[in-house]
Amino acid sequence: MKKTDYKDMWVYIEHDGQTAADVGLELLCEVRKLCDTTGDRLFAVILGNLPETETGKIINCGADGIIRVKGTGYGYFNTDAWSNAFTVLCRKYNPSAVFVGGTINGRDFAPRFAVQLNTGCTSDAMELGYDPETGDIRFIEPAVGGKIMAVITVPELRPQIATIRPGTFKYAPCGARGEISVIEEEISFDPGAVRCRRLDYFPDESDPELDIANADCIVCVGNGLKDQEHLERYRTLAKLLGGKIGCTRPLYERGILPYKLQIGQSGVMVKTKLYISFGVSGAVNHTAGVDADVFVAVDKNPDAQIFNFCDYGIVGDMDEICDEMIAQLRARKGQ
Numbered sequence: 001m002k003k004t005d006y007k008d009m010w011v012y013i014e015h016d017g018q019t020a021a022d023v024g025l026e027l028l029c030e031v032r033k034l035c036d037t038t039g040d041r042l043f044a045v046i047l048g049n050l051p052e053t054e055t056g057k058i059i060n061c062g063a064d065g066i067i068r069v070k071g072t073g074y075g076y077f078n079t080d081a082w083s084n085a086f087t088v089l090c091r092k093y094n095p096s097a098v099f100v101g102g103t104i105n106g107r108d109f110a111p112r113f114a115v116q117l118n119t120g121c122t123s124d125a126m127e128l129g130y131d132p133e134t135g136d137i138r139f140i141e142p143a144v145g146g147k148i149m150a151v152i153t154v155p156e157l158r159p160q161i162a163t164i165r166p167g168t169f170k171y172a173p174c175g176a177r178g179e180i181s182v183i184e185e186e187i188s189f190d191p192g193a194v195r196c197r198r199l200d201y202f203p204d205e206s207d208p209e210l211d212i213a214n215a216d217c218i219v220c221v222g223n224g225l226k227d228q229e230h231l232e233r234y235r236t237l238a239k240l241l242g243g244k245i246g247c248t249r250p251l252y253e254r255g256i257l258p259y260k261l262q263i264g265q266s267g268v269m270v271k272t273k274l275y276i277s278f279g280v281s282g283a284v285n286h287t288a289g290v291d292a293d294v295f296v297a298v299d300k301n302p303d304a305q306i307f308n309f310c311d312y313g314i315v316g317d318m319d320e321i322c323d324e325m326i327a328q329l330r331a332r333k334g335q
């Protein structure tokens, strides 16, 4: 088959049996725009049972159709049944592209079915483009430590498969698109052939302090932090602002803050009203994960790259400026 014989773009809708995860809906909204450029139709792919009420959200994101897969093997996530289902579906319908949320599960099964289909899988693109001459999607992401933006394409093989991190694209539904095609598929996977056994299940004990993706205010601490003992003042500032604390990768690597608080390309993508960074140099791997209405940066180096991203820049010692902000806020609050 020629690559031009592959048509339509698919988005995998991850869900917990009740609700569609945000990432699938975000991808639908973004891939809708791509399909409007390429002329492809946009399909949402659902494995296992998802209540009909959730279908409305999917349609509202501009899907032209839904592919529902029923059968055995989908009781709980396992990479064998999931990658098998997508392999079977792709061989039958030949989509041009398949987008999967870059969650723990998505990053597990997407590369596996890409291998089974002998095609390419890209991860963590921050922008999507399209080359009308070649018909290839352009997956754009920071590379070489953020020094360049790499454009990745799958020039010969199809489908073009991609995992995209939650929060990379905005959930901005364009509204329903008229008639929706619904395809029902029965693809059973022998539960006995699943190589991974679920012995027990403990829902993620979600500590609200670690859920920063949509916090109204984030105080982000970077590698300029001397040590753990200096961290407390930043927690105090975050609390006074009604916000949460986040960090850059080096702080996670130094064992000072947990991975869930790492913001950026390989961490969490945040959307916030106010973002204040302290001792953050401004590598694109970090700033690519920040969508802030107001961005304030504090750094002792006046030439730090972060000053090219921020709305307000303060040159000075991070601890001193944090203490001054705390003092000013306390004075205003009469504390």
Ligand SMILES: Cc1cc2nc3c(=O)[nH]c(=O)nc-3n(C[C@H](O)[C@H](O)[C@H](O)COP(=O)(O)OP(=O)(O)OC[C@H]3O[C@@H](n4cnc5c(N)ncnc54)[C@H](O)[C@@H]3O)c2cc1C
Pocket (backbone or CB within 6 Å): 144, 145, 146, 221, 222, 223, 224, 225, 247, 248, 249, 250, 251, 262, 263, 264, 265, 266, 267, 268, 278, 279, 280, 281, 282, 283, 284, 285, 286, 289, 298, 299, 300, 301, 304, 316, 317, 318, 319
């Ligand atoms: C594939 C890949 C993915 C990555 N993903 C991420 C990611 O998701 N998130 C992420 O954060 N990084 C990520 N990185 C790492 C990224 O490239 C940078 O190395 C990192 O963001 C730098 O963190 P930083 O700004 O805190 O540290 P540094 O670059 O070390 O900067 C520290 C800053 O602190 C300032 N400073 C020092 N002391 C003081 C002081 N007393 N007062 C004020 N300022 C001070 C310095 O002037 C400097 O600007 C990734 C890298 C790669 C290769």
